[in-house]
Amino acid sequence: DAVGDAAGADAAGADQRLGDAQRLVAALGWYWTVRGRLGEARRSLDRVLAFGDEGSIASSPAAASAVVWRAVVASVQGDPAAAEHRRAAFDAVPSIDDPVAAARATALLAYTSLDAGDVDGAEAVADDARRRSAAVGDRWGEAVALVALSFLAHARGDADRLADASARAGELFGQVGDGWGRVVAATWQAAAAELTGDLEAAARILEESRGDAEHLGLWSEVASGLAWSGWIAVERDDPERAEVLATQAMRLAAEQGVRSTQIQAAMVQAFAARRVGDLDRAEVRLRELIAGAEADGGDAAAIYLTTVLSELGQLAVLRGDAVGALDLHARALELALAGGYPRDAAYAMQGGAAAAGLQGRWEDAARLLGAVARQLDETRLPPSPAEQQDIERITVRCVEALGRAAFDRRRDEGRRMAAAEARRLLESGSGVRQVHMPT
Numbered sequence: 001d002a003v004g005d006a007a008g009a010d011a012a013g014a015d016q017r018l019g020d021a022q023r024l025v026a027a028l029g030w031y032w033t034v035r036g037r038l039g040e041a042r043r044s045l046d047r048v049l050a051f052g053d054e055g056s057i058a059s060s061p062a063a064a065s066a067v068v069w070r071a072v073v074a075s076v077q078g079d080p081a082a083a084e085h086r087r088a089a090f091d092a093v094p095s096i097d098d099p100v101a102a103a104r105a106t107a108l109l110a111y112t113s114l115d116a117g118d119v120d121g122a123e124a125v126a127d128d129a130r131r132r133s134a135a136v137g138d139r140w141g142e143a144v145a146l147v148a149l150s151f152l153a154h155a156r157g158d159a160d161r162l163a164d165a166s167a168r169a170g171e172l173f174g175q176v177g178d179g180w181g182r183v184v185a186a187t188w189q190a191a192a193a194e195l196t197g198d199l200e201a202a203a204r205i206l207e208e209s210r211g212d213a214e215h216l217g218l219w220s221e222v223a224s225g226l227a228w229s230g231w232i233a234v235e236r237d238d239p240e241r242a243e244v245l246a247t248q249a250m251r252l253a254a255e256q257g258v259r260s261t262q263i264q265a266a267m268v269q270a271f272a273a274r275r276v277g278d279l280d281r282a283e284v285r286l287r288e289l290i291a292g293a294e295a296d297g298g299d300a301a302a303i304y305l306t307t308v309l310s311e312l313g314q315l316a317v318l319r320g321d322a323v324g325a326l327d328l329h330a331r332a333l334e335l336a337l338a339g340g341y342p343r344d345a346a347y348a349m350q351g352g353a354a355a356a357g358l359q360g361r362w363e364d365a366a367r368l369l370g371a372v373a374r375q376l377d378e379t380r381l382p383p384s385p386a387e388q389q390d391i392e393r394i395t396v397r398c399v400e401a402l403g404r405a406a407f408d409r410r411r412d413e414g415r416r417m418a419a420a421e422a423r424r425l426l427e428s429g430s431g432v433r434q435v436h437m438p439t
Contacts, residue, residue, distance in 0.1 A: 021048045022062035029069030034180055036220045036256035038077050045070040064095035068105045075112035078259025086113055100141065103132035107144040114151045119303060119339065123152050143172035143181055150188035154195060155303060157342040157379040163192040183213045183221045187228060194232060195343075197382035203232050223252035223261045230268035235384035239275035242268050263289060263304060270311060275386070279315050286312050306335045306344040313351045317358055322429065325355035330426040337419055345419065346375040350387070352426040353394050362401040363410045364425050369395060370414020371422040 025044045032041035045066055071089035074082040089109055096102040107129035114122050126148035133141030146169035153162035166188035173181030186209035193202040210225035230245035246268035253261035266285050273282035289308050313328035329352040336344035353368035369391065376383060383391060399407045414422070 018048065018051050019060060019062050022060070022066045026062060026065035026069055029065075029072065033069075033072060033076060034218060034220070036258070038073050038257040041069070041073045042077070045073065059095060061096050061098065061101070064092035065101065065105065067092040068096075068109065072108055072112045076259070077257050078262075099132070099136045100138045103129055103136060103138055104141040104144070107133060107141045107148070111144050111148040111151075114148055114303075119152070119155070122148065126152070139172040140176050140178060140181070143169040143176075143178075143185070146172070147181075147184055147188060150185075150191070154188065154191045156340050157195065157381050159192060159195045159380065162188065162195060166192055179212065179216045180218055180221065183209045183216070183218060183225075186212075187221075187225060190228060190232075194235070195381060197384070199232055199236050199384070203229065203236075206232065219252055220256040220258050220261070223249045223256060223258060224264075226252065227261050227264040227268060230265065230272075234268055234271045234275070235386050237275070237386040237389065239272035242272040242275075246272065263292070267304065267307065267311075270308075274311070274315060274318070279318060283312070283315055286315070303339075306332045306339065306341055306348065309335070310344065310348045310351050313348070313355065317351065317354045320358065322355045322358040325358070326352060326426050326429045329355060330423060333419075333423050333426060337423070342375055342379045343381055346372045346381075346383075347387070348426075349375065349422050350391055350394070352422075353398075354390070356425070356429055357394060357397055357401075359429050360401075361429060362398050363406075364429070365394060366398045366402060366407050366410035367414035367417060368422060368425060369398065370411035371417050371419070372414075373411070374415045374417075375419075 025041075025048050028044070029041065032038065032044075048066055049063075049070060067085075068089045071082070071085040073079075074085040079085070086109060089105070093102055093105050093109075096105055106125065110122055110126035110129050113125070126145050130142050130145035130149065133139075133145060146165045150162055150165040150169065153159075153165060166185055170182060170185035170189060173185055186205055190202040190205035190209070193199070193205060206225050206229045210222055210229070213219075213221040213225060226245050226249035230242045230249060233239070233242035233245060246265045249265040250262060250269070253259075253265060266289055270282045270285035270289075273279070273285065286308050289304070293305055293308075309328050309332035313325040313332065316322075316325035316328060329348045333345055333348035333352070336342075336348055349368050349372045353365040353372070356362075356365040356368060372391065395407075402410065
């Protein structure tokens with residue numbers, strides 16, 4: 001093949017054959033990625049990128065494209081060196097002389113960087129890719145960039161932006177006849193429905209798009225759809241169904257080598273296990289996720305670590321460990337506020353309210369419930385049925401302890417609190433013990 005020929009070419013033809021090999025692997029990059037042949041992609045890309053002067057490896061358009069695809073594959077696989085590959089890819093993009101190809105490369109890097117959890121600066125990159133693609137009339141590249149922006153809008157609880165971006169992405173993918181794109185856009189349309197509390201619509205969209213993915217043989221997207229459906233089942237308080245879906249998603253995602261879907265499936269399994277009372281299994285899953293974050297140096301974990309910490313805090317409450325729970329929820333709230341994740345912030349405060357109640361600090365618990373209500377009201381995000389049950393359970397206990405009038409006063413105080421004050425309430429009951437978490 002061209003890769004093997006490049007390795008064995010004589011000196012006179014080496015440059016030409018290497019260029020042929022780089023063009024070939026770059027042309028195959030999308031096929032390998034969509035079809036889940038990531039190991040084959042990595043081996044072939046590494047092979048062609050191993051030749052030549054390292055300092056000029058991306059000096060030609062073909063070489064630069066190969067560098068971009070190597071970064072895409074690393075991000076999807078969750079390669080510990082993914083951040084290094086992405087830096088090399090962004091440096092290589094200016095060497096791609098075709099403006100459409102350059103804009104597409106930027107869009108793909110933005111999308112897969114988010115898939116790996118690298119959110120720093122991602123919005124600016126994705127928006128730049130969207131503008132560049134639109135300027136050259138490339139609807140596919142614009143749609144990929146909009147998918148990346150949909151991801152960010154969901155993480156930040158911006159339901160309107162998520163709905164607009166995912167709908168426009170689906171429209172553009174439909175115009176160019178891309179089945180993969182329509183499935184991916186539909187996933188984020190389901191996420192938009194989930195964010196606004198329409199879980200029935202979310203479940204329906206996911207089921208329909210999963211059928212499309214199965215028909216097209218897009219098994220990575222089938223796995224992603226199963227994991228999302230599992231999350232919807234958790235939110236609908238159907239943990240048995242969530243476990244079934246998450247197990248299917250985990251198996252497929254492992255076969256395809258897609259790290260982000262494996263993470264999502266593990267989170268669904270942990271939440272489902274807590275809901276059925278299997279606290280040990282839930283903790284094992286969550287600790288595995290933290291260990292993975294530590295192995296990655298914490299870089300790829302930022303997008304999900306807040307939720308993992310809060311869920312561990314929920315387990316600590318159920319085990320009667322108020323101090324440990326408050327430690328975990330305080331850390332989760334800190335990360336959520338730093339990242340701009342309002343739903344995660346509300347979830348941390350809600351768990352903190354339960355932990356404060358465990359200490360008999362019912363006034364603080366009521367204040368934290370007020371802070372939760374304010375956080376959700378400001379973003380117009382309703383709690384899921386499962387989350388609402390948790391809130392109501394804590395509310396009932398607060399009212400029993402304080403009386404309705406006193407509870408209402410303290411909750412109103414919480415509605416007026418700044419987020420920093422809510423964090424102080426968590427920390428005030430957590431003692432001095434530190435929890436070892438990636439920084």
